Amino acid sequence: MVDQEVFYEEVREALHHLYDYDRLRSLHLRAWLQAEPGFTGPRSLKQILIDAVEALRPEAETPMDAPDWRIYQILLYRFVQGMSTQEVAGQLGLGERHYRRLQARAIERFARLLWVRHLEITEAGEEEAGLPDSSWPEPKVGSDLDWLQREGTLQQTQLYEIFIQVEQLLAPLARNRGVHIEFHLVPDLPLLRIHPQAIRQAMVSTLAFMLDRTLAHRVRVEARTQGEVIQITIQPCSDSSAPAPPQSAALFTKPSALEALAIPRQLLDMYNGNLQVGRIESGAPMLTLQVPVVRRLPVLLVEDNEDTTELFSRYLEGSPYRPVIASSSQEAIFLAQRVKPRAMILDVMMPEQDGWETLILFKAHPLTATIPVIVATILTDRELALSLGADDFLHKPVSQEQLLAALDQVIQP
Known part of the structure; x- marks a missing residue:
């Protein structure tokens, strides 16, 4: 019988080395979860872990500020998307100490989910739970190419x-x-x-x-x-x-x-x-x-958090979009008229003049009214943002895939 604490520790290790094949291959967790030997494919240990994270995704009607969403977001962005602790904490608007407590709680819940799966496999018995090597399903082409899309595909x-x-x-x-x-x-x-x-x-x-x-x-x-x-x-x-x-x-x-x-x-x-x-x-x-070919279209990033600014700028590296940084609403209005950006990514929680006021001013001014605006915030006021003229709404934390997809959607060729 596998010791539960040892099992939990291997789950933590696997999460922190999700894309390190040699490290995953050395873990006993692969055998405990009946994973196939390879690194790709629907039954590889990597894919089992990613699917388990997705299994914790709350139902669509769950409020975005619910604890279940925090747990899912931490696991998704910290481990599947590979964001740093500081980046995820910054996007969630959390202090680092508070974030680390939530991350420990998220990993524990994740490990508990996999522990239940391990017990089900053990109870079912080796013959029924495991498939012989010759019977493993052929991995789908899409599964083998998924990692390209997760590694910042626009390069x-x-x-x-x-x-x-x-x-x-x-x-x-x-x-x-x-x-x-x-x-x-x-x-x-x-x-x-x-x-x-x-x-x-x-x-x-x-x-x-x-x-x-x-x-x-x-x-x-x-x-x-x-x-x-x-x-x-x-x-x-x-x-x-x-x-x-x-x-x-x-x-x-x-x-x-x-x-x-x-x-x-x-x-x-x-x-x-x-x-x-x-x-x-x-x-x-x-x-x-x-x-x-790469086209570097200017995108105005209105954000006063330096960690988020650095993260979003890194997201845009190698993409068709060139970030133009504004740390305040006043600077954003000045740069928008000078640079003529193809879109604006707007934070709401800013000092002096918040993002709502900036959005209203942008949509009222004839020189900036047609610039698409993507509101990116820890708040959950999607309908308010859209009613004020925003073209899209992203709830932080935001992944690279989400940010680029939103820009692709609002910027016309």
């Missing part, structure tokens, strides 16, 4: 560095196929709005797909800017002295081929990019990847 990526990495990775395969890969970059390409691992894997998979099917001895990879995207084309090339060998377009467009491209297409879709299969004038196949 700035330099394509030149990605090309170098892809060339190194595919060099052995290209030699085995007798194909030479040529990389061509137009100078001064803008940064890509995509996670570096996502574009690297999309390119590796797509280029490997071409190497496996081409009859040519050379493949050309070229990148250039097309409006708001960078277009990367992959196509076979012939030597100047010989025509390109004939290839059937069906080889690249039949269902099995399109299935092989499903992963890179999904990776690009996550960042509003796409992957197309086409043909050049000679009839040879061509694969085209399109990835959005």
